[in-house]
């Protein structure tokens with residue numbers, strides 16, 4: 001190779017050449033780009049024949065080595081600074097949440113004692129002031145008891161006082177039914193929430209009760225408001241919806257909410273349906289969880305995903321009726337809807353708390369990791385793929401700042417355990433019981449023989465970054481929707497969300513899960529071997 005050849009970019013892809021150029025232009029090198037610059041220098045050195053080179057070439061090669069070293073140090077420095085900043089940010093957010101909660105408690109206690117002095121009726125009350133009063137009282141009560149008994153529906157996740165000022169019609173609706181969650185003990189409906197208890201007595205470490213037991217939901221006051229969500233463009237769904245709305249209103253005396261589209265369909269059927277309520281604009285959807293006691297879905301798994309996506313915070317219990325082709329998350333049969341709903345409204349019911357993932361896109365242009373766009377909550381998975389590009393995706397994956405691997409293939413799926421039977425399964429991931437907390441890390445068509453899927457613990461934050469030397473951008477999609485372009489330098493952060501999706505079970509979590517993989521996938525279906533034939537003596 002002649003010295004002049006060394007200056008050319010012939011041994012590099014065009015993108016690498018352009019990346020180095022843009023980096024020197026903006027002068028602000030990211031740790032990943034630095035890493036790749038170093039890699040590029042190393043590659044260049046390796047490709048340069050040493051024999052027969054003149055002195056200048058040797059000097060040049062030495063200079064490149066020095067540059068490579070400097071780049072590596074800069075990359076390491078930046079990575080550790082980022083990790084430190086992330087840790088401080090996490091501590092700050094924890095502290096802030098704690099302060100908000102303390103303030104809220106103090107305010108509630110004050111208000112409650114003032115109201116108690118005035119003598120209040122603790123029954124089910126109609127106006128919004130009294131409603132929050134009732135909720136506050138239950139909150140105080142629940143805070144005392146939830147330590148012992150489990151999760152309570154009255155956990156207030158943000159300041160309702162300020163919220164009620166901005167709220168619209170939805171606040172004037174009826175109250176939300178109160179319920180209690182408890183963990184089954186020895187197959188019985190127990191009254192105690194058993195945490196993992198780690199004991200360190202006398203140097204011996206033991207764990208006692210496991211927390212992941214079947215969860216049971218018991219209403220403490222009758223549910224009054226039901227939201228029905230339906231799969232669009234299905235005649236069978238429309239017919240069932242009409243029957244269900246009538247039955248819920250006439251026989252159960254419940255308030256019924258539907259989406260604006262469905263209300264129009266119902267009114268086209270009969271003007272008698274004008275009691276059915278809806279919302280006027282999407283901003284009202286953010287307050288739905290405060291008023292809806294129960295969500296009913298009529299459709300397939302996609303309708304359950306749709307229902308979950310409507311609740312960006314806490315989600316009311318969902319009763320999913322199966323009107324799709326598979327139905328991994330839809331255990332209820334529409335033919336028996338009256339019996340099913342009777343038993344759900346009466347309670348107690350077994351529920352599956354389905355974990356969700358909180359996903360945030362961080363742009364290269366952002367000043368820090370926390371300057372993000374609107375986050376997405378997914379019940380199944382977030383997929384990062386190559387979109388319409390015919391190039392391999394190149395994705396750098398980190399788990400809590402530890403480098404995991406580089407995905408070179410069609411893409412990567414970060415899935416919940418509920419989503420383990422969906423796209424992740426098709427890409428070779430394991431099927432996991434939905435109550436197992438964890439994040440599935442499943443590559444899509446990796447161009448390597450040894451890339452097996454992983455399951456990561458629930459507490460980690462996964463970061464998927466598109467490196468600067470990637471030949472094409474990547475695309476992120478959330479439960480198969482809302483595609484977002486990830487350009488070179490952009491990243492996706494993914495961690496467990498604090499708001500799970502409670503779905504009612506036909507029998508219990510395990511029975512429903514096993515039934516769904518047997519019925520839906522014909523899992524391990526094989527004719528039993530006949531008794532007659534050769535035997536071991």
Ligand SMILES: NC(=O)c1ccc[n+]([C@@H]2O[C@H](COP(=O)([O-])OP(=O)(O)OC[C@H]3O[C@@H](n4cnc5c(N)ncnc54)[C@H](O)[C@@H]3O)[C@@H](O)[C@H]2O)c1
Pocket residue numbers: 300301302303305324325326327328329380381418419420421422423424426478479480
């Ligand atoms: N190759 C694949 O298997 C593939 C490809 C793209 C998307 N998907 C899945 O489709 C989901 C979106 O579903 P949709 O209904 O809006 O789109 P859709 O109407 O295209 O349905 C996709 C299929 O996935 C099934 N599905 C959805 N969630 C499931 C789950 N948790 N367990 C088992 N099966 C499940 C649905 O029942 C449906 O049959 C995505 O979240 C993704 O998991 C799968």
Ligand SMILES: Nc1ncnc2c1ncn2[C@@H]1O[C@H](COP(=O)(O)OP(=O)(O)OP(=O)(O)O)[C@@H](O)[C@H]1O
Pocket residue numbers: 229230231232259299300301302303304305306323324325326327
């Ligand atoms: N209320 C809704 N509004 C808008 N879109 C919806 C609604 N409910 C469901 N969808 C969308 O309709 C699509 C199909 O829904 P769903 O999966 O429930 O039915 P299906 O495809 O017939 O069932 P299966 O997936 O079991 O074959 C999904 O992509 C889902 O996001």
